Amino acid sequence: MTHPVLPGHPHLHYHDQALQLEGLRLADLAREFGTPLYVYSQAAMLDALGAYQRGFAGRKVQICYAMKANSSLAVLQLFARHGCGFDIVSAGELQRVIAAGGDPAKVIFSGVGKTRAEMRQALEVGIGCFNVESEAELDVLSEVAQSMGLRAPISIRVNPNVDAKTHPYISTGLKGNKFGIAHERTVATYQRAAALPGLRVVGIDCHIGSQITEESPYLDAMDRMLDLVQAIEAAGIAIHHIDFGGGLGIDYNGDTPPRADALWAKLLAKLDARGYGDRQLMIEPGRSLVGNAGVCLTEVLYLKPGEQKNFCIVDAAMNDLPRPAMYQAYHAIVPLQATAPTAVSHVYDVVGPICESGDWIGRDRNLAVAAGDMLAVLSAGAYCSSMGSTYNTRPRPAEVLVDGAQAHLIRTRESVNDIFRSEKLVPQGNP
Ligand SMILES: Cc1ncc(COP(=O)(O)O)c(C=O)c1O
Numbered sequence: 001m002t003h004p005v006l007p008g009h010p011h012l013h014y015h016d017q018a019l020q021l022e023g024l025r026l027a028d029l030a031r032e033f034g035t036p037l038y039v040y041s042q043a044a045m046l047d048a049l050g051a052y053q054r055g056f057a058g059r060k061v062q063i064c065y066a067m068k069a070n071s072s073l074a075v076l077q078l079f080a081r082h083g084c085g086f087d088i089v090s091a092g093e094l095q096r097v098i099a100a101g102g103d104p105a106k107v108i109f110s111g112v113g114k115t116r117a118e119m120r121q122a123l124e125v126g127i128g129c130f131n132v133e134s135e136a137e138l139d140v141l142s143e144v145a146q147s148m149g150l151r152a153p154i155s156i157r158v159n160p161n162v163d164a165k166t167h168p169y170i171s172t173g174l175k176g177n178k179f180g181i182a183h184e185r186t187v188a189t190y191q192r193a194a195a196l197p198g199l200r201v202v203g204i205d206c207h208i209g210s211q212i213t214e215e216s217p218y219l220d221a222m223d224r225m226l227d228l229v230q231a232i233e234a235a236g237i238a239i240h241h242i243d244f245g246g247g248l249g250i251d252y253n254g255d256t257p258p259r260a261d262a263l264w265a266k267l268l269a270k271l272d273a274r275g276y277g278d279r280q281l282m283i284e285p286g287r288s289l290v291g292n293a294g295v296c297l298t299e300v301l302y303l304k305p306g307e308q309k310n311f312c313i314v315d316a317a318m319n320d321l322p323r324p325a326m327y328q329a330y331h332a333i334v335p336l337q338a339t340a341p342t343a344v345s346h347v348y349d350v351v352g353p354i355c356e357s358g359d360w361i362g363r364d365r366n367l368a369v370a371a372g373d374m375l376a377v378l379s380a381g382a383y384c385s386s387m388g389s390t391y392n393t394r395p396r397p398a399e400v401l402v403d404g405a406q407a408h409l410i411r412t413r414e415s416v417n418d419i420f421r422s423e424k425l426v427p428q429g430n431p
């Protein structure tokens with residue numbers, strides 16, 4: 001039998017030709033819950049978290065999981081139970097944290113467009129910190145907090161102008177990006193914040209991008225952040241915590257990002273060398289905690305050979321798994337049943353049923369498949385389900401969390417009625 005390479009996934013393997021996640025055969029889950037289906041490994045998430053926790057042993061660090069990567073309640077519940085706080089970007093995400101049993105005091109609120117209503121809700125539940133992204137936002141937050149008789153705890157998100165060396169759509173720390181405050185404006189902005197009556201400066205924050213696979217952007221960003229902490233404190237404003245954001249990449253296709261503990265050993269050495277080793281740290285990892293814990297199972301509907309291209313049409317589409325369509329992102333695609341080396345394979349574009357040429361999941365993939373076969377799209381734990389939509393009135397997939405030999409249904413398949421429940425027909429008068 002030929003066993004395809006399974007990049008990145010620590011708990012995915014072929015056993016007796018059948019692809020298993022932890023102790024369960026994925027084909028059995030596909031049969032029981034239908035396809036498309038997201039399946040996540042609890043052990044893989046905890047392993048990924050463990051790498052950070054090992055790297056931070058003995059330090060004052062709060063890990064705030066960036067829940068936009070995968071905001072399913074059971075995933076949040078798991079991370080909350082293991083001590084995580086959360087990085088949120090909307091009041092909706094705050095409600096998810098609370099519904100999952102997370103601690104609002106361990107929540108940090110990022111994002112360039114927080115509304116007054118969202119600020120109010122976050123202040124009411126007592127979140128840990130607002131990561132403020134503009135001078136205009138400082139004024140509004142101060143006003144809102146003052147109107148509630150409170151002082152909002154804030155960090156300012158600094159744009160350190162380092163190149164994260166990643167896809168331009170997910171690079172966030174360059175001058176041309178919409179995020180944060182230019183590092184040249186940082187001290188002046190902190191002085192302004194410190195003078196506002198509704199604010200309490202508690203920290204500094206940066207986040208330079210996502211799917212970062214090299215150490216150097218992080219090391220450069222750390223240097224710039226520490227230069228800024230020094231300058232802000234020299235201006236008489238105390239910085240209690242340093243929030244270093246998230247962004248660590250995963251292995252999608254032979255990528256070799258540093259391990260979290262190895263990266264942090266170097267970053268902590270830098271902090272120590274510069275005399276900031278005892279500062280409270282926060283980090284906001286998303287993808288690196290969940291990306292390689294999840295797969296999306298899909299059934300082959302039709303094979304469509306063509307003159308220029310062969311198409312393998314599957315029942316998952318860009319609405320379910322938008323990264324390839326959005327970023328030309330690569331996700332490995334492997335069969336749930338390993339094929340014999342003698343099986344005839346062809347090169348296919350793996351595409352969904354949506355009426356868009358951009359609706360593809362993988363291009364130029366060598367597969368030995370027939371209609372009715374099941375495939376797994378790998379590295380689908382982050383920014384897949386959470387970025388899904390119902391385009392073409394396609395209900396969102398079900399989701400299962402695997403724990404050893406146990407499968408927990410953590411999201412039931414959406415129905416078409418769920419999709420249009422909030423819509424209304426216009427009343428028609430008598431003809
Ligand atoms: C402010 C902020 N923090 C954390 C993250 C998490 O990033 P990642 O999933 O790459 O770790 C993001 C997304 O890039 C973000 O925008």
Ligand SMILES: N[C@@H](CCCC[NH3+])C(=O)O
Nearest residue numbers: 068170210211323382383
């Ligand atoms: N959605 C992106 C990551 C964006 C990170 C959000 N700040 C991806 O799938 O790679």
